[in-house]
Amino acid sequence: MDKLEGQLLAKVLALEKERVALSHSSHQQRQEVEKELGALQDRIAGLEHGSSAYSPPDAFKISIPIRNNYMYARVRKPLPELYAFTVCMWLRSRSGGTGQGTPFSYSVLGQANEIVLLEAGPDPMELLINDKVAQLPLSLKDNGWHHICIAWTTRDGLWSAYQDGELRGSGENLAAWHPIKPHGILILGQEQDTLGGRFDATQAFVGDIAQFNLWDHALTSAQVLGIANCTGPLLGNVLPWEDKLVEAFGGATKTAFDVCKGRARA
Numbered sequence: 001m002d003k004l005e006g007q008l009l010a011k012v013l014a015l016e017k018e019r020v021a022l023s024h025s026s027h028q029q030r031q032e033v034e035k036e037l038g039a040l041q042d043r044i045a046g047l048e049h050g051s052s053a054y055s056p057p058d059a060f061k062i063s064i065p066i067r068n069n070y071m072y073a074r075v076r077k078p079l080p081e082l083y084a085f086t087v088c089m090w091l092r093s094r095s096g097g098t099g100q101g102t103p104f105s106y107s108v109l110g111q112a113n114e115i116v117l118l119e120a121g122p123d124p125m126e127l128l129i130n131d132k133v134a135q136l137p138l139s140l141k142d143n144g145w146h147h148i149c150i151a152w153t154t155r156d157g158l159w160s161a162y163q164d165g166e167l168r169g170s171g172e173n174l175a176a177w178h179p180i181k182p183h184g185i186l187i188l189g190q191e192q193d194t195l196g197g198r199f200d201a202t203q204a205f206v207g208d209i210a211q212f213n214l215w216d217h218a219l220t221s222a223q224v225l226g227i228a229n230c231t232g233p234l235l236g237n238v239l240p241w242e243d244k245l246v247e248a249f250g251g252a253t254k255t256a257f258d259v260c261k262g263r264a265r266a
Contacts, residue, residue: 054256058241061210061257062248064189065094067101069199070250073188073209077245079106079238082180084153086219087115087212088227088236090259091148093140094207100125100140101205102191103148104212108184112192115180117150120203127152127159129175136161137169145208145259147228151218154179160218165228167221186239188212189252210259212246214239230260 054060062073093100100119108114116128124135127150138161140146149162157176161169185196191203211227213236219227226232235241248254 054243057243059258060254061208062188063208063253064206067201067204067206069201071252072190073246073248073252075186078183081182082216084217086151086215088149089212090145090210092145092208102203103205104188105192106184106186107192107195108181130178132175134159134171134174138163149224162224165225211241213241
């Protein structure tokens with residue numbers, strides 16, 4: 001990227017000199033140089049303002065070092081109405097064995113618990129959809145990286161929970177026939193008691209989050225396994241894990257990290 005930008009700048013300088021030399025030439029020649037110069041300057045501006053801070057743009061993690069009610073990340077892209085979804089992420093909890101808190105919450109107007117993944121205190125991890133609850137047989141207590149995937153469909157409220165590529169549990173009648181409402185707020189690391197706020201430190205996630213992706217359908221077991229063992233990476237077709245879509249707040253940090261290369265030595 002730096003090399004390309006340098007080449008473009010050199011071309012701009014050359015064109016600037018040509019423009020000066022053409023000051024007494026024909027109007028058409030000057031117009032052609034001006035047009036090319038403007039196009040190059042627009043391209044340079046795009047490189048400076050539109051490029052990702054990370055290469056590739058999904059090679060980063062969000063870190064929340066302490067339990068509090070002010071550190072979090074927000075996903076900037078709104079969700080559409082959903083009749084099914086799969087959400088997958090890499091998580092490393094630093095809670096010290098107590099409740100793992102809230103890796104993510106999705107709130108809409110009139111319903112703070114539209115979708116929530118939460119482990120409070122000694123209780124099992126839970127998936128909430130429209131305030132309905134299913135207990136998930138998942139565990140993050142060893143302070144290591146784990147790949148988590150949860151699939152749900154409004155038809156009969158069917159759900160499946162995967163950890164490290166393996167199906168750990170499934171069930172039905174979880175918010176059956178309820179469509180996920182659109183245009184809400186998706187927060188990483190905190191549970192929302194109102195739309196976009198009123199966080200509770202006792203329900204906060206402490207640790208690292210990477211590769212949070214969301215699809216509008218249930219992934220197959222083979223697709224989940226491929227993501228978990230890093231042989232078949234997939235970006236969410238509704239929400240992909242991209243630098244430009246995730247903003248950290250309150251002291252949460254966003255740093256370069258390739259989970260498939262880094263988790264073994266992290």
